[in-house]
Amino acid sequence: MVSEQIGESLTFHLRNIALFSFGQDSDYEDIISPFSRMYLITEGTGYLITGNNKIQMEAGNLFLIPGFTSCTYHFGKGLCHYYIHFNIDQPSGLNAYSLYSVTNKTAASELDHSLFLRILQINPDLQLPHHHPNVYQNKLWLNKKVIYQTASQHLETIGILKQLFSRFIEPKHNHTITSLLKYNIQPILYHIQHNLDQDICVDELAAMACFSKDHFTRIFKSIIGLAPCEFIIRKRIEKAQFLLLTTDLTHSQIIEKTNFKSDSYFCRIFKKYTSYTPEAYRKQRG
Numbered sequence: 593m594v595s596e597q598i599g600e601s602l603t604f605h606l607r608n609i610a611l612f613s614f615g616q617d618s619d620y621e622d623i624i625s626p627f628s629r630m631y632l633i634t635e636g637t638g639y640l641i642t643g644n645n646k647i648q649m650e651a652g653n654l655f656l657i658p659g660f661t662s663c664t665y666h667f668g669k670g671l672c673h674y675y676i677h678f679n680i681d682q683p684s685g686l687n688a689y690s691l692y693s694v695t696n697k698t699a700a701s702e703l704d705h706s707l708f709l710r711i712l713q714i715n716p717d718l719q720l721p722h723h724h725p726n727v728y729q730n731k732l733w734l735n736k737k738v739i740y741q742t743a744s745q746h747l748e749t750i751g752i753l754k755q756l757f758s759r760f761i762e763p764k765h766n767h768t769i770t771s772l773l774k775y776n777i778q779p780i781l782y783h784i785q786h787n788l789d790q791d792i793c794v795d796e797l798a799a800m801a802c803f804s805k806d807h808f809t810r811i812f813k814s815i816i817g818l819a820p821c822e823f824i825i826r827k828r829i830e831k832a833q834f835l836l837l838t839t840d841l842t843h844s845q846i847i848e849k850t851n852f853k854s855d856s857y858f859c860r861i862f863k864k865y866t867s868y869t870p871e872a873y874r875k876q877r878g
Contacts, residue, residue, distance in 0.1 A: 601682060602680055602681070602682055602688055602754075603680070603681040603682075604678055604679070604680055604750050604753045604754060604757070605678060605679040605680075605681070605737075605738070606676070606677075606678050606711075606715065606718070606738050606749055606750075606753060607627050607676075607677035607678055607679065607718075607738070608675070608676070608677040608718050608719065608720055609674070609675065609676045609677075609711060609712055609715050609718045609719075610674070610675060610712065610718065610719035610720065611634075611672070611673070611674050611712060612672070612673060612675065612719070612720075613635070613636075613670070613671070613672040613673075614636070614667045614668070614669060614670065614671045614672075615669065616669050617666070617667070617668055617669050618665075618666070618667045619664075619665065619666050619667075620664065620665045621664045622662055622663075622664060622876065623662070623663055623664070623665065623876065624660060624661070624662050624663075624833075624837065624873065624876040625657075625659060625660070625677070625837075626659055626660060626679075626833070626834055626837045626838055627659050627677045627678060627679050628656065628657065628658050628659045628677070628678055628679065628680065629655075629656070629657040629675065629676070629677055630654065630655070630656050630657075630675070630676040630677075630678065630756060630757075631649070631654065631655040631656075631673045631674065631675050631676075632653075632654055632655075632673060632674040632700055632704065632705065632708045633649050633650060633651050633652070633653055633655070633671065633672070633673045634651055634672045634673060634674070634705075635651050635670060635671065635672040636651065636667075636668050636669070636670040636671030636672055636673075637649060637650055637651075637668050637671060638665070638666050638667040638668045638671050639666050640655065640657065640663055640664070640665055640666075640696070641663065641664040642657070642661055642662070642663045642664075642696070643662075645696075647696055647697055649667075649671070652699065652700055653697055653698065653699055653700055654697070654698050654699070654700045654704060654756070654759055654760070655696060655697055656694065656695075656696055656697075656757075656760045657696065658687075658689045658694070659679065660830070660833050660834075662867075662876075674708040674712065675720075676708075676711070676753070676756070678753055680757075687830075690816070690817075692761045692762075693761070693762040694760045694761055694762065695760050695762055696760075698759050698760055700759075704756065704759065707752050707755060707756055708756070710748075710752060711748075711749060711752045711753070711756075714745050714748060714749060715738070715745075715749060718738065771814070771815040772815060775801070775811050775815065776801065777801070777811075777812065777815055777816075779800065780797050780800055780801055780812070783797070783800065784797070784823070784824055784827055785827060788824075788827055788828050788831050788849070788850055788851060789848065789849050789850065789851050790851060791851065792824050794808070794809065794820045794821060797812075797820055808820070825861065825865075826865065828850040828851065828852065829850075829861065829862060829865045829866065831849065831850050832846055832850050832852075832858070832862060832870070833866065833873065835849065835850075836870055836873050836874045837873075837874070837876070843855055843858070843870060846858075846870075858870070
């Protein structure tokens, strides 16, 4: 029941879907996208590199690249794949990939092949306008929303997206979901997510949870894996990442919306967590 409550609060948004075959070897280096990518390889081979992890791509497998993950792609000549680009929203602002333990690669079943074919059949005109990320990842494209013709098309599309995403969730127990509800942490996360442009005090958060500051900090860290102050910084960085990739806001405007105290501090912290300067990060969108 607890997992069901959290799962129902996740909102999936389809961006793009198509079946595409590469006529030549294609390489895309250090691509960062504000959306998640899902692939089903039907023919050919390739590989993905995320951090120090090289993932071989072969026919009959599903692949998932979470949003805001730096990834290098090699698609070999003749590789044919379904691709799906999508976003996942959670009201609390907690990343879906923090709620669940997920894998980047898993075997595809016959049902999975049927699901990819079906979601493409009911969404036939959502192919990419261009196949190089530095071309199609621009503000106008990113802000474009899918318009569904009927309620049934929307419900079926989101249902298939959720079903395919579930393939990547590892079966091992994750206590995060249970603890979130047990200690009523969700309202705290919601408050943080919607006040990133303001000062956020740990004492205030502890009072909201009806705990002492020290007790709240211990509980929060045991559930989220980060102390409250560290989590707040990371959420500010995530918001800055999103704004850099999807808007033309200046550094000063982004700093104002994320409540970093100075440009130098913003640049230093941003590079610490992403390995990029804000300027270099923004260039990843093309």
